[in-house]
Amino acid sequence: MAATFLNHPWGLQGSCCIPSSRMFASSSLRFPSSSLSWHRHKVRGSSSFSDDPAAFISDAIISSHRHESPSESESESTLILIRHGESLWNEKNLFTGCCDVPLTRKGVEEAIEAGKRISYIPIDIIFTSVLIRAKMTAMLSMTQHHQKKVPIIIHNESEQATAWTRIYSEKTTKQSIPVITAWQLNERMYGELQGLNKQETAERYGKEKVHEWRRSFDIPPPKGESLEMCSERAVAYFKDFIEPHLKSGRHVMVAAHGNSLRSIIMYLEKLTSQEVMNLELSTGVPLLYIYKEGKFISRGSPVGTTEVGVYAYTQSTNNNEHD
Numbered sequence: 001m002a003a004t005f006l007n008h009p010w011g012l013q014g015s016c017c018i019p020s021s022r023m024f025a026s027s028s029l030r031f032p033s034s035s036l037s038w039h040r041h042k043v044r045g046s047s048s049f050s051d052d053p054a055a056f057i058s059d060a061i062i063s064s065h066r067h068e069s070p071s072e073s074e075s076e077s078t079l080i081l082i083r084h085g086e087s088l089w090n091e092k093n094l095f096t097g098c099c100d101v102p103l104t105r106k107g108v109e110e111a112i113e114a115g116k117r118i119s120y121i122p123i124d125i126i127f128t129s130v131l132i133r134a135k136m137t138a139m140l141s142m143t144q145h146h147q148k149k150v151p152i153i154i155h156n157e158s159e160q161a162t163a164w165t166r167i168y169s170e171k172t173t174k175q176s177i178p179v180i181t182a183w184q185l186n187e188r189m190y191g192e193l194q195g196l197n198k199q200e201t202a203e204r205y206g207k208e209k210v211h212e213w214r215r216s217f218d219i220p221p222p223k224g225e226s227l228e229m230c231s232e233r234a235v236a237y238f239k240d241f242i243e244p245h246l247k248s249g250r251h252v253m254v255a256a257h258g259n260s261l262r263s264i265i266m267y268l269e270k271l272t273s274q275e276v277m278n279l280e281l282s283t284g285v286p287l288l289y290i291y292k293e294g295k296f297i298s299r300g301s302p303v304g305t306t307e308v309g310v311y312a313y314t315q316s317t318n319n320n321e322h323d
């Protein structure tokens with residue numbers, strides 16, 4: 001499907017093709033049984049559109065899809081959430097928060113393994129935090145994707161950035177997936193705990209107090225963000241700039257952090273502040289949701305391409321096979 005990007009921040013020339021959401025958005029999403037199988041992931045629960053890059057992309061993509069987007073009632077779309085792979089401070093057991101540290105070799109391997117597990121799940125647009133561990137995880141995972149498209153980080157933080165990152169090839173653009181970075185998806189800011197060792201901090205302040213700072217909903221660490229405060233930015237961003245893509249049948253991946261994703265999953269699965277205390281996300285494990293008629297259906301974590309297994313599908317009124 002040809003689509004024209006109006007004022008696209010890449011400065012796209014001519015038209016650009018984006019997989020029509022119709023390719024997957026029948027009344028059921030089916031994946032080849034050889035491509036993945038599922039186990040229920042043990043964790044049950046797990047701004048204005050004018051100047052935000054995501055909105056800019058949303059405007060451009062939505063306007064290009066408008067004439068083909070299935071009606072909301074028909075479209076289903078996939079949402080993949082993935083916490084970054086192990087970071088160097090995870091390995092040292094340090095509170096990280098908004099400090100910008102890279103992945104370990106194990107974290108790189110986790111990201112690549114995650115990519116194998118989601119390789120057959122459609123992805124039209126990717127969102128990450130601005131922190132390198134999330135961006136690395138997104139980019140590394142996409143090296144394994146069967147679409148073989150190139151994820152390209154959008155730079156329109158200034159007019160010069162937009163101009164200097166312009167793509168002048170329609171063919172190249174067809175083979176790319178926009179990656180939007182947003183500080184709102186950053187890890188919760190851990191305040192005066194950032195850089196401290198978690199074990200030493202627990203010995204100094206007591207296990208209960210540290211567990212409260214780490215996992216409660218509304219108790220912030222010293223001069224840091226509570227999960228509630230983190231949620232006020234992360235969930236607001238999700239609703240304003242990510243959900244519109246899902247509503248229009250586009251398939252989204254979000255690569256972010258343990259706590260910013262806990263706050264988003266709390267919203268998706270309507271968890272209580274008590275339930276979210278028990279929500280833990282492993283590094284580099286992708287979680288899949290199906291978005292249909294404004295609802296999110298948790299599909300657990302795709303196990304990967306090595307095992308045959310049941311299809312991942314929602315109730316279907318027709319039996320179209322999708323390859």
Ligand SMILES: O=C(O)[C@@H](CO)OP(=O)(O)O
Nearest residue numbers: 094095096097187214258
């Ligand atoms: O240190 C952090 O930023 C987070 C995630 O690694 O730690 P915790 O899981 O303790 O919230």
